[in-house]
Amino acid sequence: MNWGSILDNTASFMLSPETIGFMLAALGLAVHFGYAGLLNFGMAGFMAIGAYGYAISILSFGFPWWAGILVSIVGAVIFAIILGIPTLKLRGDYLAIVTIAAAEIVRLLFQSRVFDEWTNSADGLGGYHTSFREANPLPEGTFGFGPWEFTSDQWWSRLFGLFLVALGLLLVWLLMRSPWGRVLKGIREDEDAVRSLGKNVYLYKMQALIIGGVLGALGGVVIALPSAVIPQYYLPSLTFFVWTALLLGGAATLFGPIIGAVLYWGVMAFLAGVLPAMATEGWLPISSTAAGNLRFVLVGVALMLLVAFRPQGLLGNKKEMTFVK
Amino acid sequence: MSSSTPDPTVPDGPDAPEGAELAGIDDDTIVDTLEVEPTHEIHHTTHLAKDDAAPGVAKVDPILVADHITRSFGGNKAVDVDHVEIPRHAITALIGPNGAGKTTLFNLLSGFDKPDTGEWSFNGRSLAGIPAFKSARLGQVRTFQLTKVLARLTVLESMKLGANGQRGESIWAAVVPPLWTSQEREIEERAITLLKKFKLYEKRDDYSASLSGGQRKLLEMARALMTQPEFVLLDEPMAGVNPALVQTLLDHVIDLKSEGMTVLFVEHDMHMVRHIADWVVVMAEGRIVAEGPPHEVMRNAAVIDAYLGSHLDEDIGVITGRYDEEGNRLS
Numbered sequence: 338m339n340w341g342s343i344l345d346n347t348a349s350f351m352l353s354p355e356t357i358g359f360m361l362a363a364l365g366l367a368v369h370f371g372y373a374g375l376l377n378f379g380m381a382g383f384m385a386i387g388a389y390g391y392a393i394s395i396l397s398f399g400f401p402w403w404a405g406i407l408v409s410i411v412g413a414v415i416f417a418i419i420l421g422i423p424t425l426k427l428r429g430d431y432l433a434i435v436t437i438a439a440a441e442i443v444r445l446l447f448q449s450r451v452f453d454e455w456t457n458s459a460d461g462l463g464g465y466h467t468s469f470r471e472a473n474p475l476p477e478g479t480f481g482f483g484p485w486e487f488t489s490d491q492w493w494s495r496l497f498g499l500f501l502v503a504l505g506l507l508l509v510w511l512l513m514r515s516p517w518g519r520v521l522k523g524i525r526e527d528e529d530a531v532r533s534l535g536k537n538v539y540l541y542k543m544q545a546l547i548i549g550g551v552l553g554a555l556g557g558v559v560i561a562l563p564s565a566v567i568p569q570y571y572l573p574s575l576t577f578f579v580w581t582a583l584l585l586g587g588a589a590t591l592f593g594p595i596i597g598a599v600l601y602w603g604v605m606a607f608l609a610g611v612l613p614a615m616a617t618e619g620w621l622p623i624s625s626t627a628a629g630n631l632r633f634v635l636v637g638v639a640l641m642l643l644v645a646f647r648p649q650g651l652l653g654n655k656k657e658m659t660f661v662k
Numbered sequence: 663m664s665s666s667t668p669d670p671t672v673p674d675g676p677d678a679p680e681g682a683e684l685a686g687i688d689d690d691t692i693v694d695t696l697e698v699e700p701t702h703e704i705h706h707t708t709h710l711a712k713d714d715a716a717p718g719v720a721k722v723d724p725i726l727v728a729d730h731i732t733r734s735f736g737g738n739k740a741v742d743v744d745h746v747e748i749p750r751h752a753i754t755a756l757i758g759p760n761g762a763g764k765t766t767l768f769n770l771l772s773g774f775d776k777p778d779t780g781e782w783s784f785n786g787r788s789l790a791g792i793p794a795f796k797s798a799r800l801g802q803v804r805t806f807q808l809t810k811v812l813a814r815l816t817v818l819e820s821m822k823l824g825a826n827g828q829r830g831e832s833i834w835a836a837v838v839p840p841l842w843t844s845q846e847r848e849i850e851e852r853a854i855t856l857l858k859k860f861k862l863y864e865k866r867d868d869y870s871a872s873l874s875g876g877q878r879k880l881l882e883m884a885r886a887l888m889t890q891p892e893f894v895l896l897d898e899p900m901a902g903v904n905p906a907l908v909q910t911l912l913d914h915v916i917d918l919k920s921e922g923m924t925v926l927f928v929e930h931d932m933h934m935v936r937h938i939a940d941w942v943v944v945m946a947e948g949r950i951v952a953e954g955p956p957h958e959v960m961r962n963a964a965v966i967d968a969y970l971g972s973h974l975d976e977d978i979g980v981i982t983g984r985y986d987e988e989g990n991r992l993s
């Protein structure tokens with residue numbers, strides 16, 4: 338077994354656009370669930386809207402890359418509003434059901450042949466990179482060190498993604514330490530109590546849904562930046578992977594989603610290397626492809642153990658959790 | 663305004679002498695008195711109604727006027743109030759047996775539930791169809807029978823959350839702290855003053871979830887006061903609160919009146935009602951069956967019927983189960 342290359346791949350993946358996109362999406366979920374108590378199980382829908390909004394703006398309408406990102410943001414805002422209007426007045430569990438369905442509807446619409454002209458249906462979209470790469474301020478060549486050696490374009494999408502993460506963190510930090518954030522946390526605890534104090538609970542929940550949704554869409558953009566947009570990527574399982582990252586780090590913490598995303602992809606990349614290698618060595622009685630898929634089973638088990646034994650996540654406050662109903 | 667001690671026509675237990683809290687009397691009596699009576703001197707407000715006390719009687723200066731309010735759950739008419747007015751700058755008690763519809767009426771008046779029919783106005787402004795948060799903003803704030811604490815907010819945070827008109831609660835201003843930090847300081851000062859008054863100051867940095875039942879009642883009331891309301895609706899503010907805290911709460915309720923607020927509270931303990939209420943509204947099976955000044959109401963046949971059945975000559979406090987026939991506190 339080649340441990341060196343497995344560890345190298347793992348380390349490299351921890352700084353991949355996918356990991357960075359997960360940071361943003363998990364941060365968005367933290368706003369939804371950790372701070373506002375909204376059970377959004379449709380994050381994949383927001384990510385799909387982000388990715389498609391970006392790709393379609395460039396490919397079909399000739400927008401520059403930054404305008405594509407603006408379109409993604411607007412798309413996420415609209416999706417959040419459509420999702421929120423009928424559901425935010427209902428109890429939390431209904432929101433969970435509706436969001437899961439809405440995200441699937443979004444994916445199926447992108448996948449259907451009806452909008453083939455723009456979405457290329459099941460084949461997805463690619464080749465929209467020129468505009469973003471032209472904006473690359475970095476010098477040509479390959480640089481970095483150790484496992485983190487990337488080309489100029491690879492660095493550009495990573496650095497831009499990290500820049501968005503930093504902006505997102507700043508926004509969430511500013512919001513959650515403000516009276517606005519206090520109202521939001523109050524709503525998470527008991528929305529009727531907050532309502533009785535004269536706060537427009539519905540408006541706050543809508544604002545939280547929009548902010549978290551926009552962060553999710555930006556996550557979708559960052560993942561799509563250097564790669565392609567394929568509808569099958571935005572399955573409900575994507576939502577649950579983001580949830581795993583969030584719960585791993587700690588739902589109501591600022592850096593929990595970031596650490597969670599890095600760890601999640603670290604473990605996934607490590608298992609993706611180790612398990613097939615173990616199968617090849619004959620240590621596992623299964624084919625190496627099956628071994629590769631075994632990681633999803635292990636991650637599922639890990640999520641269950643996490644929720645049962647450390648529900649506050651790695652960064653969460655143990656004391657706080659003793660009071661969770 | 664006139665000052666009066668409890669009415670002598672109401673039969674008191676032998677160990678509950680009037681004005682005992684002010685006089686130097688023997689230890690047994692003090693202990694007994696501490697359980698139920700506020701330490702503050704009580705000024706009962708009188709001449710609240712325009713007419714003789716009767717259900718629906720017009721008030722000289724009503725803060726809230728409600729008409730034809732009905733609310734049914736299935737076939738059960740939980741509330742069926744034809745007309746009621748709540749007097750301003752007074753403490754009104756809403757009493758009635760379990761299931762009489764008191765909490766349902768609170769929910770309707772505060773916008774937490776929608777009536778099947780009915781109109782009501784607060785300060786002359788119609789509140790029918792107005793969402794709960796708006797009626798709270800107009801100055802009519804409520805607490806809940808089943809206390810609602812914000813578990814994972816600290817006591818101080820919950821208090822600050824209560825303050826109204828916060829600039830930093832707008833999402834745009836929230837990201838620009840200079841716009842709200844000075845106001846935040848004022849709010850914190852106000853919260854701390856109230857917390858000291860409600861004996862929760864030591865708990866300010868604890869999670870609200872760690873408070874005891876009685877402390878939660880105190881916090882909920884203090885939090886409601888952070889909104890600087892004009893009219894406070896308290897649903898059983900003393901339920902499950904130990905006698906020492908009950909006394910604190912009674913004092914606070916009386917203070918509210920002296921600070922110019924109007925109070926409507928639900929309470930099952932007739933001793934307390936008699937001590938602090940200026941006006942009593944009695945509900946039974948959804949209707950208002952009697953209203954009037956405390957001592958009059960407690961002699962009223964309809965009240966005795968609703969509460970006492972055939973126990974005509976007994977103290978109401980006995981029936982509510984908190985006192986035995988000798989007037990000693992049971993719970």
Ligand SMILES: Nc1ncnc2c1ncn2[C@@H]1O[C@H](COP(=O)(O)OP(=O)(O)OP(=O)(O)O)[C@@H](O)[C@H]1O
Nearest residue numbers: 735738740758759760761762763764765766767807
């Ligand atoms: N959400 C509801 N669904 C069905 N019935 C209800 C509901 N809320 C209240 N009721 C019924 O309405 C009636 C009045 O209830 P309410 O809670 O207003 O009584 P209450 O006077 O506050 O009693 P208590 O003194 O026990 O608090 C009861 O018969 C109750 O069963």
Ligand SMILES: [Mg+2]
Nearest residue numbers: 764765766807
């Ligand atoms: Mg009740």
